[in-house]
Every structure is written in structure tokens, then in C-alpha cells.
Amino acid sequence: MSQNKIPVLDLNPQYESLKTEIQAAINRVLESGQFIMGSDVKLFEQEVSEYLGVKHAIAVNSGTDALVIGLRALGISVGDEVITTPFSFFATAESISNVGATPVFVDIDPETFNIDPEKIQEKITPQTKAIMPVHLYGNPAAMLEIMEIAQKHNLKVIEDCAQSFGAKYYSQNNTNGKHTGTIGDVGAYSFFPSKNLGAYGDGGLIVTDNDQIADLSRMLRVHGSKKKYHNEVLGYNSRLDTLQAAILRVKLPHIDQWNEGRRRVAKIYNQLLGDVHGIVTPEMTNGHVFHQYTIRVLDGKRDAVQNYLTQQGIGSMIYYPVPQDQLPVYQGKYPVNSVSDLLATQVLSLPIWTELEEKDIEHIVQFLQQFA
Numbered sequence: 357m358s359q360n361k362i363p364v365l366d367l368n369p370q371y372e373s374l375k376t377e378i379q380a381a382i383n384r385v386l387e388s389g390q391f392i393m394g395s396d397v398k399l400f401e402q403e404v405s406e407y408l409g410v411k412h413a414i415a416v417n418s419g420t421d422a423l424v425i426g427l428r429a430l431g432i433s434v435g436d437e438v439i440t441t442p443f444s445f446f447a448t449a450e451s452i453s454n455v456g457a458t459p460v461f462v463d464i465d466p467e468t469f470n471i472d473p474e475k476i477q478e479k480i481t482p483q484t485k486a487i488m489p490v491h492l493y494g495n496p497a498a499m500l501e502i503m504e505i506a507q508k509h510n511l512k513v514i515e516d517c518a519q520s521f522g523a524k525y526y527s528q529n530n531t532n533g534k535h536t537g538t539i540g541d542v543g544a545y546s547f548f549p550s551k552n553l554g555a556y557g558d559g560g561l562i563v564t565d566n567d568q569i570a571d572l573s574r575m576l577r578v579h580g581s582k583k584k585y586h587n588e589v590l591g592y593n594s595r596l597d598t599l600q601a602a603i604l605r606v607k608l609p610h611i612d613q614w615n616e617g618r619r620r621v622a623k624i625y626n627q628l629l630g631d632v633h634g635i636v637t638p639e640m641t642n643g644h645v646f647h648q649y650t651i652r653v654l655d656g657k658r659d660a661v662q663n664y665l666t667q668q669g670i671g672s673m674i675y676y677p678v679p680q681d682q683l684p685v686y687q688g689k690y691p692v693n694s695v696s697d698l699l700a701t702q703v704l705s706l707p708i709w710t711e712l713e714e715k716d717i718e719h720i721v722q723f724l725q726q727f728a
């Protein structure tokens with residue numbers, strides 16, 4: 357057992373760096389007595405929409421709710437099909453099923469871990485209403501191709517940006533890049549504490565340039581009412597707490613620098629792991645924000661590598677051991693998608709956070725080399 361234990365994620369350095377400001381923000385909310393939809397919520401919505409470059413930002417209770425409300429605002433319901441990736445956290449498919457629609461799974465590209473745009477067309481039926489790409493691990497999905505398919509077939513696009521706050525998508529002939537979530541009709545973000553922009557509790561966000569989608573989302577957030585006690589549709593109780601909004605306002609100005617720190621960590625890993633036998637390193641695309649740094653371990657050795665790292669005191673995670681379409685909840689309803697099925701046996705996410713030090717990365721890599 358080595359002396360220094362390294363967890364898979366350490367949120368403490370970030371808190372330490374902003375402790376005074378965060379505590380002041382919390383105190384300010386406590387003293388205001390405005391815990392629900394206080395002014396910090398509105399201000400956060402303004403600031404985050406400006407940062408992302410989008411007309412409307414609607415803060416909600418979680419990333420999952422952002423997906424559900426986003427789908428409802430797009431008019432997706434019973435009888436509709438929504439195309440998505442099997443390789444994601446279950447909230448992605450769950451949101452589709454929970455609005456009464458049917459998720460249709462399209463296999464992933466093994467290089468990007470994201471939905472393979474070339475396999476989308478063959479899954480489109482007269483019932484298909486939308487595509488829900490996920491920018492997994494912070495790596496933007498192939499939005500140019502996805503938007504082309506959506507336009508051709510008159511489909512809506514709702515981006516699951518839970519892992520990609522601050523990520524930018526660069527298409528071939530575009531040097532500026534556009535934030536993920538602002539390319540499709542709706543973007544859905546999560547502020548779960550471990551996400552790139554994390555609250556100290558649950559939180560989420562819906563973004564859109566469309567006024568009607570924004571109005572409907574705002575209504576759905578508060579029990580389907582525009583005017584209090586004049587409920588027009590069935591909605592939800594899904595507000596972002598004022599406390600979380602105040603905390604997120606302290607954090608938002610730092611996000612680009614934090615994401616740059618994650619890219620730095622990923623670059624070091626990629627350099628050091630580049631020629632380690634049996635390991636495939638992730639691609640370093642423009643605009644990738646490395647919510648996770650995820651390698652592929654070949655030759656059926658993934659679990660053994662993870663056990664070895666655990667013995668050495670090094671944290672790691674498997675995102676995700678079972679593709680969404682193969683989860684017990686769908687009771688064998690879907691055929692296996694071969695790429696996601698294989699990758700579920702190979703992926704291993706290594707420790708990553710903004711402040712992770714080079715010597716710790718070297719320490720982790722040393723064990724991976726030893727194992728190889």
C-alpha cells in the first residue's frame with residue numbers, strides 16, 4: 357500500500373479557494389429570508405445565460421428535471437420516440453420514459469464515447485420526435501451532423517449537458533466554438549456537486565433561444581402556472597434553491613479556469629499513458645472539458661486494473677457498467693448495441709479535478725505502467 361491515497365474526486369481545494377465568498381453568499385441568503393426564488397435565482401439565470409450566450413436560462417431543481425421539463429416543453433409525450441445514446445447515466449433515458457415517450461438507442465462511436473451520427477438515420481421512424489445527444493465526460497457530441505439529420509427529418513434536439521458545463525463545440529469550419537446546450541432547441545445542465553460547475557446540493561438548468569419553450573419551462577417549473585394559483589397544465593415543483601443559486605453565482609466566474617485545469621490534467625495523463633500497453637487514452641478535442649478522464653483497458657483486464665489501483669489507495673470509477681438499454685428497468689426489451697456493450701467492460705475513469713497535482717498523476721500512472 358502506498359502512502360498517498362488519491363480519491364477519484366476531491367472537491368475540497370475548490371471550496372478552500374472560495375470559502376470566504378461562499379460563506380458570505382450563504383449568510384446573505386439566510387439573512388434575506390428569501391429561500392425560494394429569491395433574487396439570486398434571477399441574477400444567476402441572467403449571468404449564466406450571458407456566459408453561455410443563450411437567450412433564456414431557467415434554473416430548476418436538478419439535471420434530471422431539466423431533461424424532463426425540457427422534453428415536456430418540446431411537446432414530447434406518449435407515443436413519441438426520442439433517439440439517444442445507450443452509453444450514459446440512466447437519467448438520460450429515464451427522462452424520456454418518464455414523459456411517456458420511448459427511448460430509441462443508437463450505438464456510440466468508440467473514439468468519442470458519444471452517439472454515432474452515422475447510425476442515427478436508420479433508427480428514425482414516423483414516431484421519432486427528437487434526438488437527445490449526451491456530451492459524455494465533457495466531450496461535445498457531433499452536433500453538426502446531428503443538427504443536419506434533425507433538420508432533414510424535422511426533429512427537435514435536446515442536449516444532455518449534465519457533464520459538459522463550459523464545453524464548446526467546434527465544427528470543422530468554425531473557429532469560435534459554441535457552448536454545448538446552445539446548439540439544439542434545448543440544453544439541460546446539472547449542478548450536482550461533482551459536476552464541472554457543482555452546487556452544494558441538487559440543481560439544474562434549462563437553456564433555449566426559443567421564447568415559447570422558455571415560457572412553458574418556467575410554467576412547468578412551478579406547478580404549471582404563470583400566475584400563482586391559476587394552474588394551466590400539470591407541472592412540477594422544481595425550483596433551484598436560492599442558496600444554491602447564490603453559491604453558483606460565486607463559482608460561475610471561475611468555470612473556464614477550472615475547466616482549463618481539467619484539460620491540463622488530461623493532457624498530462626495522455627502524454628504519460630500514451631504508450632502504455634493495453635490502454636487507450638481519450639481524444640483531446642477542442643472544447644472538451646473532461647468531466648471525466650476515461651481510459652479503455654483492453655484484453656479483459658479492466659476489473660483487474662481497478663482492483664490493483666484500489667489496493668494502492670487510488671480511486672477510480674466505472675461510468676457506466678451497464679448501458680442504459682440493458683438495465684433491468686427495460687427488461688430485455690432492447691437488442692444489445694455492440695460498441696456500448698464492449699465499452700462498458702473496458703472504461704475506467706481515473707482521478708481528475710482542477711487542482712490535481714502532476715506528481716499525483718505520475719504516481720497513478722506509475723501503477724498503471726507497473727500493471728501493464
Ligand SMILES: *Cc1c(COP(=O)(O)O)cnc(C)c1O
Nearest residue numbers: 418419420445447448518546548
Ligand atoms: C448527472 C447526470 C444527469 C442528472 O443530473 P442530476 O442533477 O443528478 O439530476 C443526467 N445526465 C447525465 C449524463 C448526468 O451525468
